Amino acid sequence: MTATNEPPVARRDRPEPTFRGTPPFPDAARAALADRQLRANLGRATTTIRTKRAAVVAERADWEELRLAGAAIKDAVLHDLPALLERLERAVTTAGGVVHWARDAAEANAIVAGIAHAAGATEIVKVKSMATQEIELNEALRLEGIDVWETDLAEMIVQLGHDLPSHILVPAIHRNRSEIRDIFIDEMGQVGRPAPAGLTDAPPELAEAARLHLREKFLRARVAVSGANFAVAETGTVVVVESEGNGRMCLTLPETLITVMGIEKLVPTWRDLEVFLQLLPRSATAERMNPYTSMWTGVTPGDGPQAFHLILLDNGRTDTLSDPTGRQALRCIRCSACLNVCPVYERTGGRAYGSVYPGPIGAILTPQLRGIAKHPVDKQTASLPFASSLCGACFDVCPVRIDIPEVLVHLRGQVVRQSEAGHRLPGREAVAFGTAAWTFRSPRRLGLAERAAGIGGRILGPRGMLRRIPGPGPIRGWFRARDLRAPARESFRAWWRRTGGGEGDRR
């Protein structure tokens, strides 16, 4: 390939947006809830996908057995992770690949940049990948003078729109067709082939515009970066599961392929893929079979990339593994089923979570990857385990049976303990909970508190419903949109004592 015949690469002049600076969840959610277009887009999309998922899952009489098998295989991997990773390394190396180990985002990004520089690349095409979003690879490479082109349609929409993803699988779920058309018209010409003249928001036209825009990037790129859905320790085979075929273009056309993979993405044997290639498509896109499943083992002379680098990324995963309750989050296969059924996600969207991992899984994965097991975390991170009503819909649909509510509650405990350890005096909330616990430890104190509340209730709400009562923020939060039944004049326990359990009520 000769550089002189290539069209000049249009460098992006704006910095890549990041999730840094996202406010704590309640505040970020408030802003999202006010966006009516976002609520409408999300409500429509999540309703459609969860209805379809429920239908294809119901087709399988053995779905619960598949879930148990998926959880068991992943647990076995986590139990034996060091040995399996070394086995993978040997298999990949034997097949002609190079394996790198990265402790954190900075190490992983530096390894990718080094390989790209050595290959003389000034641009990279990318397969959709959560791990590279997690380490903010695009921004790191841009600082190294390397342009990164997202080639997954939805990721491309997000990138062209100088936007952030809001869903694991459908990163532009918050956009509708006409918004996408506008982004294509405004932005494609800035970084390559412009959108065709007269582009409408008809899906075939939008897809064709994307195809034409991406085609020249596929044909020109020398280096591709991918993530991995699975890697087989036994054979060294890496698996990427996608729906568009754009990933396969990246995986086969460039001379050099770099795969960044979280260390938990392993399965022990080839045969284990059987379980996940059934669980994943039905959970993720409600498809019975995945459209484009690419598998490769090292390099094959004369066919596809001739250099293959596998970067094994820790970035908080061994910290997560150290927590017996929290580690089940590492079973996650990034299907997004939990997002699509989550009543909170459906209303706030993904960006309120301030992480590439939004929704219920993000609420338990992000704090752990950010090290909550080892040290106190920032306020935004600490708000995530509380971003759930604990309704449990996520656990019901999880293909690897991650008990997300259990982990949420567990992480809430860590947040509270870290907060208590970080303050010499207990905060207002800790005092309130401490007082409540002290009251509940004694039926006599509880009875007195109920009597006091009953008297207070009569003063504040003579007609039985309170419209507001004085108090701090959380109490005002209740009364902003809700009334509250006034405490009873006579509590149940007082009634029981007075009437002997209402013996007179016998009928």
Add this chain to the structure above:
Amino acid sequence: MRIALFVACYNDALFPEVGQAVVRLLRRLGHDVEFPAEQTCCGQMHFNSGYQDACIPLVGRFADVFAGFDAVVTPSGSCASMVRRYHPVVAALDAARADPTLPERVDAVGPHVYELSELLVDVLGVVDVGARFPHTVAFHPTCHSTRLLGVGDRPTRLLAAVDGVTVIDLPRSASCCGFGGTFAVKNADTSVAMGLDKVDDVVASGAEVLTAGDTSCLMHIGGLLSRGRSPVRVMHLAEILASTGVET
């Protein structure tokens, strides 16, 4: 059979009529019910809010107060699920090691704890409780009663057998109402957004009464209905099952 009532702390203080309805209903069915006065709270609010060590004494108190009963009935799917699913978790906390007998005491009482519809259908073997309630009713299947306890169609079978009632199915009925305990105040805006969608479904259904097996969810939805000046009333399922058509 010795049956104890665990009334749940918020029913005790805010909604005593729910506990009274359970007592009335069980007596009408020919069963006596005891109210151990030493009971307080199952500890769920503390557990779910991250104050897990604080609920160790509450879990121990629950196990001791309700030891020895054949059945412990509670008009709350949420509290029943806390006892059955999470009291063993609390008993296994590091901080609970000071009380080495706790896991054993917790395991002894847990299997005897029933949400009201479970007690009626599974233990007492009754579906038609002889109630009369000539009103149009929508039923909200609460998250903890369905997903954690698995009460299934027990509440709706009980409701359908009530004389005179018209039961309306809500669209998206399995969707959470947004209460979620302290979620309702910590994430008040999201909680209200979820609740208002539920309110829209309830109002559009034409129901006169919204019922459920958990007063906590009804307190939230009812608070929104009241603020919106809706004529729809909220009632615990126990109140409908205890009704003989005379009171209302």
